[in-house]
Every structure is written in structure tokens, then in C-alpha cells.
Amino acid sequence: MIDGWAAGIDGRWLFTAVVWGLHEVAFFATWGAFSLLFRLGVAKRFQVAEGKAPAPDLSRRAVLDVLGGHVLLLVVTAFVLYPAWVAMGGRADPPLPSAFEIAWQLVACILLQDTMFYWSHRLLHLPRLFRAIHVKHHTFRHVRGHSSEYAHPVESVANLVSFMVPAILLHAHLLTFGIWVFVRVVETVEAHSGYAFTRLASRHAFHHLYAAKGCLGSFFGIWDRIMGTDRQWREWRRDQTHR
Secondary structure (H helix, E strand, O other): OOOHHHOOOOHHHHHHHHHHHHHHHHHHHHHHHHHHHHHHOOOHHHEHHHHOOOOHHHHHHHHHHHHHHHHHHHHHHHHHHHHHHHHOOOOOOOOOOOHHHHHHHHHHHHHHHHHHHHHHHHHHOOHHHHHHOHHHHHHOOOOOHHHHHOOOHHHHHHHHHHHHHHHHHOOOOHHHHHHHHHHHHHHHHHHOOOEOOOHHHHHHHHHHHOOOOOOOOOOOOHHHHHHOOOHHHHHHHOOOOOO
16 A cells, blocks of 8 residues: 555555556557547648648557557556566655656656667667568658557567566655656657647658658657767758758
8 A cells, every 4th residue: 555645555456547647648549639630631841741641441450459558557557566666666656756856857867768668679770670570660751650659569568668677676755657658648648740830750750751760769869869870860851841
């Protein structure tokens, strides 16, 4: 049991309600918002590939696959992530973390996630692993929000590890953990939105359009810059109307 403000609520289900619940809210709210922009024809100059959409049958198949994954994530959150978080000293009781603690842990989560994601993603682009695993995600050449979590089970596990392990290792307070989940899900859905309002979305749209040409990281693309795997994106971006 967790004391204080969460007294009387089993810790496992409180953690699950916050972590899984915020994942769902962030995913559907962000996907829905960008879908509405497309439906209304808003900001067309920021639409990637002139707004070309993925094939309807692929989208239907992906949505069913992703929704099934969300059900599985509920179980994983309760019976895998929660015990790991508790074992590392995670807590939900007062005192709440300071603004400074939340800020530095979010930055640390971003840096750790980007590092693990970049190198696991780069590994998946090796020809043999790409054909066996990563090709499923790249069936979306023209992306939309639901494509963000459409992946082979092996890739889904790798992505979940890079997503959740940073907050667990930092034994983040549940408040910080929840904020991190919300930020990360909004970031990845926005990256697959089909709009290029940000550099991240532009990089990832390029990655799906030209899968062999780099842009393997997330958030700020630090490792792409260090390793030079964003060079072709920079050249491509200069020819685009969006900035």
C-alpha cells in the first residue's frame, strides 16, 4: 500500500492508472488533434508529401494491431513495470518532487531514451534485422499518428525498454513518471503525425519516406548530429516549403 494522498489505494493499480492512463490520454488526444487538422485542411503547407495518406486497409490493420497492444500494455504496466519501479525505490507518497527535480529527471529521461532508442533503431536498420523485424513499422511510408506504435513485437519491446527504463532507473516519483509518459507519447505521435510543425516531425517524416537515409533518433536528434546520420535530411529539408 502507498501512504499519504494515495492511502487506501493499492499501489499497483494507482501506478497503472497514472502511467497507462496518461499513455492513453496522450496517444488518443494527439492522434485525434492531428487527424482533425487533416480533416479540416488546416496548415497544408506543413503537411508532409503534400498530405498523402497511407492506404486505408493498412491503417485499419494498424489501428486494430495498436489497440491490441494497448490492452497488452495495461497488463505489462501492472505486472512488469510496477514491480521494477518499486524495486528501484519509486514512490507516490508525499513529499511531491520539487520543480527542479522534475525538470532534471525529465531531461535525463530524454537523454537516456534518445540514446537507447537511437542505437536499437540503428541496429534494426541492419539489412537482416530490417527485413525480419523493422519492415513492419516501415510499411507506413506516409505516416499518421496510429503508425507510431505499429511495430513487430520485438521492436515494441525494445521501444518500451527505452521508454520506461529511464524513469525506473531514476526511481522517479509517480508524478514525474506520469509527466514523462505524457511527454514521450505526445512526442512520438507528433513525429508520426504527417505534419512537420517541428524539426522532430520533419526528421521522422523523412525517415519514413526514405528509410535508408538516416534520422534514427528521437526528441532533439543528438545522436543523429553526432554520428552524421541527419546529413541527408538537412539537405532534403532545404528543398521543402516548411521550416
